[in-house]
Amino acid sequence: MHIRSWVAAVLAVAFAAVGAGTAVAEETAPPLPVGKTFLDGFAHEFGDPNGNALGTNDWDCVPSEEHPDPVVLVHGTVLNRHNNWSYLGPLLANEGYCVFALTYGNHADLPWPLNSVGGLLPMEDSAQQLSDFVDEVLVATGAEKVDLVGHSQGTLMPVWYVKFLGGNEKVDDYISLGPVYEGSHAFLLAASFELFEHVGVRQDVENLVHFVGCGACPQVLAGSDWIHTIQEAGVYADEVTYTNIMTRYEEIVLPYTSGYREAPNATNIVLQDHCANDFVEHAGIVNDPNAAWFVLDALDPGSAGPLECVFVPPILGWSPDPTIGNPTTEDAVVVSRPGA
Secondary structure, three states: OHHHHHHHHHHHHHHHHHHHHHHHHHHOOOOOOOOOOOOHHHHHHHHOOOOOOOOEOOOOOOOOOOOOOOEEEEOOOOOOOOOOOOOHHHHHHHOOOOEEEEOOOOOOOOOOOHHHOOOOOOHHHHHHHHHHHHHHHHHHHOOOOEEEEEEOHHHHHHHHHHHHOOHHHOEEEEEEEOOOOOOEOHHHHHHHHHHHHHOOOHHHHHHHHHHOOOOHHHHOEOOOHHHHHHHHHOOOOOOOEEEEEEOOOOOOOOOHHHHOOOOOOEEEEEHHHHOOOEOOOOOHHHHOHHHHHHHHHHHOOOOOOOEEOOOEOOOOOOOOOOOOOOOOEEOOOOOOOOOO
16 A cells, blocks of 8 residues: 555656646747748748748637737738748747738649749739638637738738728737838839820720739739729728838838828838838838837737847848947837827
């Protein structure tokens, strides 16, 4: 009897030790590595075709009390759930968020890599895909609402979802990197399509572009019927809180203020107003540590700590050396937000 008791005690201690060791391991698990540059996402896509960015699409993830809303990442034109989010996907997961990302608007029936090119279908079709995906996330997590973080077309297409497909009841925060609510004038494309309209062939050209595979391409241009529709409906929904993060060094969304829209429920941030040594442009903004700070602050105001501005070069979006360019540190950045 004493031997049995001794064995039982030893086993109990052993199991307790294992359990304690497991708890410590979970608490001290190393953070997921983040993609250092915008190009890292493409390397990940080639290594794992049509895969998921690290930290995303864990369908067993249970939102915490601290972060009750799952975050849904919405990529830009010709990108996907994998290559667009090699930085923010794992970063948000490391911060304790349940993070999800979809590839929308791709031609799924084509072979890879063609089927990995997203954001091509007409944006109203992509908005329905986003709607279906958000519903899947809500069912899987048991959450009541999601937060959206979008880039480029991923800031524009969700307007349709929120305004016309019931997304206003399912989205809490709507955070945009490189927003394009008024369309873009890049590469003289908007002017070219205006010329097509004057000579009566704009619709024919748009139909041709749609036919060759990119129905969204003419829609994102300033002056398109799609842009007119959302402007008339109003870009914002009253139930949603918006944060627009822009860079003065835009080369795709022109002018960069296309996404600057004031409203009681909106906050507009130009990165260089806070970090003069940030030279990021349109692509690299999703790998920009300064922009990421504002994303975290928008998701959970006041939780991101002090903003320590780092030098960010154009194109890559990552700071190779934070000491370059005499970075400033804003120890008490206060972002004026709705209801604050």
